[in-house]
Amino acid sequence: MIAEKPEVASPPERRFWQIFVKFRETGIIIFIVLLSVLVTLRNSAFLSADNFRDILLNISILIIVALAQSMVIITRGIDLSVGSMIGLTAMMVSYTVTAFPGMPTFLAIPLGMGLGAVLGSLNGLIIAVGGVPPIIATLGMLSIYRGLIFFYSNGKWINAFQFPPEFRELAKGTPILGIPNLILFAIVVIISVFYFLKYTRRGRDIFAVGSNPDAARFAGIQIKQTIFTVYMISGILCGLAGVLWASRFESAQTNTALGFELQTVAAPVVGGVNIFGGSGNVLGVVLGGFLLGIINNSLTLVQISPFWQLAAQGLLILLAVVVDSFILRRLKRFSSKRKR
Amino acid sequence: MMAEKAPVIKIEHISKSFGGIQALKDVNFEVYSGEVHALLGENGAGKSTLIKIMTGVEQPDSGQLFFEGQPIHFANTKAAQTHGIAAIYQEPSLFPDLDIAENIMVGRQPMRRRGVDWKKMYQEAGTLLKRLGLSLDPRTKARELSVAQQQLVEIARALSINARVLIMDEPTSSLTQGEVEELFAIVRQLRASGTAIVFISHRLEELFEIADRVTTLRDGSYVDTRSMSNVTTEELIRMMVGRSLDQLFPKQDVLAGEVVLEVEDLSVDGAFSNVSFKLRRGEILGMAGLIGAGRTNVARAIFGIEPATSGTIKLDGKVVSINSPEKAMQLKIGYVPEDRKEHGLVLAMSIANNITLPVIAKFARFSWLNKKKETQAAREGSVQLEVKMAGVEQKVGQLSGGNQQKVVLAKWLGTKPRILILDEPTRGIDVGTKAAVHRLMSELAAQGMAILMISSELPEVLGMSDRILVMRAGQLTGEFSRAQATPEKLMAAAAIA
Numbered sequence: 154m155i156a157e158k159p160e161v162a163s164p165p166e167r168r169f170w171q172i173f174v175k176f177r178e179t180g181i182i183i184f185i186v187l188l189s190v191l192v193t194l195r196n197s198a199f200l201s202a203d204n205f206r207d208i209l210l211n212i213s214i215l216i217i218v219a220l221a222q223s224m225v226i227i228t229r230g231i232d233l234s235v236g237s238m239i240g241l242t243a244m245m246v247s248y249t250v251t252a253f254p255g256m257p258t259f260l261a262i263p264l265g266m267g268l269g270a271v272l273g274s275l276n277g278l279i280i281a282v283g284g285v286p287p288i289i290a291t292l293g294m295l296s297i298y299r300g301l302i303f304f305y306s307n308g309k310w311i312n313a314f315q316f317p318p319e320f321r322e323l324a325k326g327t328p329i330l331g332i333p334n335l336i337l338f339a340i341v342v343i344i345s346v347f348y349f350l351k352y353t354r355r356g357r358d359i360f361a362v363g364s365n366p367d368a369a370r371f372a373g374i375q376i377k378q379t380i381f382t383v384y385m386i387s388g389i390l391c392g393l394a395g396v397l398w399a400s401r402f403e404s405a406q407t408n409t410a411l412g413f414e415l416q417t418v419a420a421p422v423v424g425g426v427n428i429f430g431g432s433g434n435v436l437g438v439v440l441g442g443f444l445l446g447i448i449n450n451s452l453t454l455v456q457i458s459p460f461w462q463l464a465a466q467g468l469l470i471l472l473a474v475v476v477d478s479f480i481l482r483r484l485k486r487f488s489s490k491r492k493r
Numbered sequence: 494m495m496a497e498k499a500p501v502i503k504i505e506h507i508s509k510s511f512g513g514i515q516a517l518k519d520v521n522f523e524v525y526s527g528e529v530h531a532l533l534g535e536n537g538a539g540k541s542t543l544i545k546i547m548t549g550v551e552q553p554d555s556g557q558l559f560f561e562g563q564p565i566h567f568a569n570t571k572a573a574q575t576h577g578i579a580a581i582y583q584e585p586s587l588f589p590d591l592d593i594a595e596n597i598m599v600g601r602q603p604m605r606r607r608g609v610d611w612k613k614m615y616q617e618a619g620t621l622l623k624r625l626g627l628s629l630d631p632r633t634k635a636r637e638l639s640v641a642q643q644q645l646v647e648i649a650r651a652l653s654i655n656a657r658v659l660i661m662d663e664p665t666s667s668l669t670q671g672e673v674e675e676l677f678a679i680v681r682q683l684r685a686s687g688t689a690i691v692f693i694s695h696r697l698e699e700l701f702e703i704a705d706r707v708t709t710l711r712d713g714s715y716v717d718t719r720s721m722s723n724v725t726t727e728e729l730i731r732m733m734v735g736r737s738l739d740q741l742f743p744k745q746d747v748l749a750g751e752v753v754l755e756v757e758d759l760s761v762d763g764a765f766s767n768v769s770f771k772l773r774r775g776e777i778l779g780m781a782g783l784i785g786a787g788r789t790n791v792a793r794a795i796f797g798i799e800p801a802t803s804g805t806i807k808l809d810g811k812v813v814s815i816n817s818p819e820k821a822m823q824l825k826i827g828y829v830p831e832d833r834k835e836h837g838l839v840l841a842m843s844i845a846n847n848i849t850l851p852v853i854a855k856f857a858r859f860s861w862l863n864k865k866k867e868t869q870a871a872r873e874g875s876v877q878l879e880v881k882m883a884g885v886e887q888k889v890g891q892l893s894g895g896n897q898q899k900v901v902l903a904k905w906l907g908t909k910p911r912i913l914i915l916d917e918p919t920r921g922i923d924v925g926t927k928a929a930v931h932r933l934m935s936e937l938a939a940q941g942m943a944i945l946m947i948s949s950e951l952p953e954v955l956g957m958s959d960r961i962l963v964m965r966a967g968q969l970t971g972e973f974s975r976a977q978a979t980p981e982k983l984m985a986a987a988a989i990a
Contacts, residue, residue, distance in 0.1 A: 352608025354600065361588050361599050368586035371550065372599050373571035431590035 180477030181424060181440050185447060188469075192451040199454055206333075212446035213339035214394045214401070216439055218413070219420035220346045221390040223438045224383045226421055227363045229430030230287035232387045234276060236413035237298035240406075242268045242395030244302050247311045247405035250320055258319045265396035266389045272298060273388015277381035295414070302407050313403035324400035335397055342390065347435040355382060363430030420445055423473050444473055499562030500525045501658050501689040502547060502578070507556030509542055516542040519556070520715045522708055524658065524689045529680065531700045531721070532693045533733055534710035535895075535923040540693055543710070544660050547691070548580045549573035577657030581647045581664055589636035594618035596635050597650045621649040626675055640832065641668050641784050648679065659683060660691040665699060666921035669783045669949045670984060677703050695923050697726050698952070709733055733925075749959060750774030752810070753943045754912050756795065759804035764790035765967035767804070772912065772943045777934060779958030780947045782987045787967040788947045789831060792914045795945075796828040797821040808912075822851060827910030829901050831917045831947075838901055840890035844882055845871035847889050848904045874903035879929060895926030902933065913937065916947045931957060951980050963987050 192199045218235050225232045246265045250258065272294075279290045324335045350356040358379045362369045369376055399405045424441025426433030448469045452462045500523035509517040517539045524530040532540050545551040546558070549567030558565050560576055567573040587596045594614045595602065603613040618631035625645055635643060644664060651659050661680075665673045680703055684690060692704055700707060701721060709716040709732040716732045754772040759765075765787035772778050780788050793799040795806060797815040805812050808824055815821050821828070838847055848871040849856060856867040871885045878899040882892065889900055898918070905913065918934070919927040934957060938944055948954045954961055961978050963971035963986035971986030 348608065354602055354604070354609065357591075357595065357602060357609065358600070360591060364588035364590040365586065368588055369599075371548075371570060371580070371582065371586050373569065373574050374600050375571075427590075431588075 178425065178437050178440055180479075181437070181444060181473065184473050184476050185440065185444055188444075188447060188451065192447075192455060196454045199451060204450065204454075208443075208446045208450050209336050210333060210401075211449065212442045213335045214397055215416055215420060215445065216339050216442040217342045217390050217397075218394050218417045219424075219438050219442050220342060220435065221383075221387040222414075222417040223421040223424075223426045223433050223435075224346070224350070224359055225287070225387055226418070226426050226428060227359050227430055227433050228380055228383050229363050229366070230280065230380065230383065231291065231418065232276065232384060233288065233291040233414050234272075234294040234298055235387065235391050235417050236410040237295045237302070238269055238272045238388055238391035239395040239398055239410035239413060240408070241272065241298045241302050241305070242392045243399040243409045244306050244311070244405045244407075246396050247316070247399045248306070250317065251311055251315045254317045258317065258323060261320070261323060261396050261400075262393065265392040267392065269388040269390070269392020269395065270385055271388070273385040273391065274381070276388065277384035280384060281377040281381040299411075302409075306405075306407060308407060310407065311399075311405040316403055321400055321403050324397045335401060338393065338397060342393070343435060343439060350435065355379065359383060360431060364432070416445060419470050423470060423477070425477065445470070498525065500559070501561060503559040503562075504543070504547070505557050505559070507543070507546060507553045507558070509546065509551065509553050516713050517546075517553075518714045520710065520713070522715075522718075524691055526657070526687045526689045527684055528706065529684055529690045529692050529704045531704035531707040532691055532710070533700070533707055533729060535733055535925050538710040538733070538923075539713040540710060541662065542713075544580060544662055544691070544693075547573070547658070547660060548578055574654065577655065578660070579651040579654050579656035579658070580660040580662065581644070581651055582662050587635040587638075587643050587646060590634065592632050592634050593622070593629060593638075593646055593649075594631035596646055597621060597631075597653050599650075601654070617653070618649070621653055624652065625649055625679065639784060641672055644668065645672075645676075648676070652679075652683075656688060658689045658691065660693075662693045663695065663921055664692075665694055665696065670951060671783060673699070695921070695927070696950070697729055700729075701726075749776040750941065753808065754795075754945075755807040755810070756791075757805045757807070759791065759794060759801045759806065761790055761794050761799055762802045764799070765794075765964070768964075768969050769804075770962055770969070770972070772945055774943055775938050775941050776959045777938050777944045777946055777957055779954040779961040780945065780964065781949070781951070781954045781961055781983050782964035784949060786964040786987065788964050789916055790967075791964070792828060792916055792945070792947060795821070796826060796914060798828075822908055822910075825909065825911040826914070827905035827908055827912070828914045829905050829916060829918060831920065838889050838897060838904075841888060843886045844875060844880065844889055844892075844900055845885040847900055848874045848885075848907055850904060851908050870907060871903075874907050875900065877906070878903045878933065895922035898922050898930065899926065902930065906937075910942070912943045912945070914945045914947075917949065918946060919948075919950070919953060951983060954978075954983065955980065 189199065198204055218239070222232055222235060242265045245268055246261050249264060250256065250261055276291055276294055279285050279294070280287050283290070322334070324333070326334045328334070329337065350359065358369070358374050359382075361372065361374055362376050362379050366376065395410075398409060420441040421433060421438050422428055422441070423444055424433070424437035424439070426438060448466055452465055457465055503523040505521055507517055507520045508515070520539065520543060522532070522543065532543065534540050542551065546553050547567075549570045549572050552566070552568070558567065565576070567576075588599065591599065594617075597618050598614055603610040603617065605613075615631045622629055622631060625648060627642070627645055627649075629638075629642065635646065638646065648664065664676060668676060680690060680692070692700070694700060704721045706718060706720050707724065707729065708718040709729070711733060719728075750773055752771045752773050756771075757769050759768045768791055770778070780791070782788050790799065794801040795815065797817045797820050800816045806815060807813065813824060815824065815826075818828070839850070845868050849867045852870075853862070853867075856863045856870070868885060875882065875885060880892070880896050880899045880903065882896065889897060892900065902918075915934070919930050922930070931953075934944060934946070946954075946957060948957075955978055958978075959975055961971075961973045961975070961983065962969060963973070963983055965987050971982070973982060
């Protein structure tokens with residue numbers, strides 16, 4: 154008996170479509186180009202180098218945290234406490250920096266990441282060991298960490314004049330080719346996360362656990378450790394983000410990064426990370442964050458009333474997701490017709 | 494021949510219970526290197542639990558496990574894996590978002606200094622796939638594979654860890670005859686190289702072909718271990734069910750009535766073309782062929798899931814256009830799909846909700862459900878099909894495969910169809926349930942229902958059908974009456990150009 158073998162050879166004209174379809178980011182890139190063209194028509198300042206630099210500065214912190222959020226989402230989880238973790242580390246690090254003005258300011262970075270690791274590990278323990286559903290656990294921690302900011306600061310803000318002058322250089326310094334540190338940090342995180350997800354076993358386990366938890370168990374993957382890891386990484390990156398936030402805005406407030414979690418979820422979703430887990434990639438998340446940055450920026454440039462900006466922002470995000478899935482579906486259908 | 498060496502795996506007096514239900518009672522089992530040892534029993538007899546204990550997924554309540562004569566305890570799957578114990582589970586357990594290569598190597602990806610060595614991974618995966626005669630690109634995502642291909646990828650995974658013990662839980666249930674032969678060739682090759690193989694299948698004829706010894710379980714208890722060479726089919730069935738089954742294929746002879754469904758030159762671009770046949774009242778029309786021959790596509794076209802791109806469908810001589818399952822149901826057509834978990838059932842819902850899903854409107858007045866009526870109907874349906882359950886409120890996901898299949902059937906019978914399309918109705922279910930499903934099909938036909946049955950199991954097609962169609966590569970390649978059909982003729986039509 155002969156079993157039917159799937160055919161492998163394909164005519165060359167099909168290849169182009171296959172590559173085009175397989176490239177998951179096609180839809181979002183089309184949307185970015187479309188939006189850019191429209192905004193430029195209304196206000197040509199959009200395409201200036203200054204504006205571009207401005208957009209990148211605005212999205213650097215978002216992309217750092219959105220990448221952490223993506224890893225959590227890929228394991229079928231969600232981390233709603235990111236805004237509070239950023240706020241708490243920003244406050245604690247700022248306090249330390251202002252209390253010990255003699256301390257080398259770069260130490261603020263490992264300090265913030267260390268603090269974040271503790272906060273994230275706590276989330277990880279509650280979820281991986283305690284078995285509490287991520288959305289509930291992190292919703293609780295969102296309030297607890299935010300409450301700790303008040304407890305720690307007695308409700309007092311730390312303002313620009315209190316910081317040592319070198320502290321602002323952490324985010325705004327331009328040691329290499331005039332590129333601000335903030336953007337460099339984002340680039341380092343992008344590369345590290347890419348490497349981690351693609352080239353380490355633990356990184357691959359993240360996809361396996363999210364794609365099919367039962368199969369992961371059968372395959373001997375350490376599910377609890379994997380889940381713990383993503384929440385801990387989320388904490389570490391939020392710690393980094395907290396330090397950068399305090400440095401960039403030269404303040405630590407009780408409402409620092411309040412509500413930030415929404416954007417950190419929006420960027421991955423716009424960038425094609427499956428909200429039900431299992432798939433997603435770094436490039437998509439970066440593009441998603443970039444798109445959010447362009448949306449915020451362009452709403453100001455085309456002079457939409459500030460009263461409408463939030464609603465317009467939400468509308469554009471929804472539109473991006475719809476356009477993306479529409480294009481994707483169209484392409485898939487087109488290529489599968491050719492396949493047969 | 495194997496007396497001088499200790500068995501690779503030996504299980505002594507193992508017991509295990511889950512929440513008060515005794516899954517295993519004092520069970521013994523052993524398998525030697527170079528042996529294919531079959532594990533036999535109805536669904537729910539405890540085979541799956543026994544496997545889970547051998548693979549470290551579950552730990553026994555009492556009893557002892559031995560690995561090469563030494564007492565051992567597998568705390569988790571990783572521990573069992575390091576001892577070279579691999580398992581292929583009944584339902585493909587792949588990662589749909591990962592590609593073939595990674596599915597094979599997951600958790601053991603080849604590493605080099607700078608991390609996962611993707612190039613090597615694709616090379617090794619490609620070699621393994623070739624060994625299994627699969628010409629697939631190892632970069633293909635698992636979600637794009639057919640069920641049969643997924644199963645073969647799992648076998649590749651087991652091969653890749655050079656398993657000392659390979660446990661195969663119904664590896665053949667989703668394979669066609671040809672693929673089964675290929676699989677057996679691989680199993681024999683592994684046996685010759687000294688691998689111990691635990692083989693589970695409900696197809697007894699396969700056990701005679703491949704197994705050396707057989708151990709039977711019934712209701713969680715050990716029945717007996719016998720050599721395959723001196724045991725008969727009847728004995729095996731008796732050991733399994735504790736009574737002898739009447740006929741395995743109880744097809745009643747029914748005089749086929751008038752034509753109810755007529756399909757003319759039906760085509761779906763890229764799937765099948767110019768398929769024509771007639772289906773009569775009271776008839777069971779079998780549809781044989783290899784997986785991927787387009788049989789399921791024909792069923793999906795008739796049921797309106799993937800409407801035909803050309804050709805006509807006539808009901809009672811009148812041309813109808815079926816462009817959605819709703820339309821098909823209005824026309825009294827029922828369809829029981831092949832993959833019950835994907836398309837047939839909502840596992841997280843109760844038995845009652847599943848059964849009444851397609852006919853829910855019947856129990857509603859002004860959009861309010863009459864819960865009592867619904868439960869009543871569900872109870873009747875499940876009693877008719879002898880579903881073994883705690884009650885109709887039980888979640889379907891908790892039932893065994895055979896009982897899930899009965900629920901799917903009850904669901905569609907509740908729509909009172911005149912035409913019922915069954916796609917692999919007994920895939921992966923035990924002999925007892927299988928016989929029940931066959932009896933039911935026969936009764937339904939006797940009551941005048943027209944049944945189109947797609948099946949890759951030749952004995953089933955031959956035993957149950959009044960007439961048999963054969964498809965190959967999207968074409969109808971043969972039609973045989975019950976009297977004409979032989980396995981050779983069917984396979985010739987299914988496989989040879």
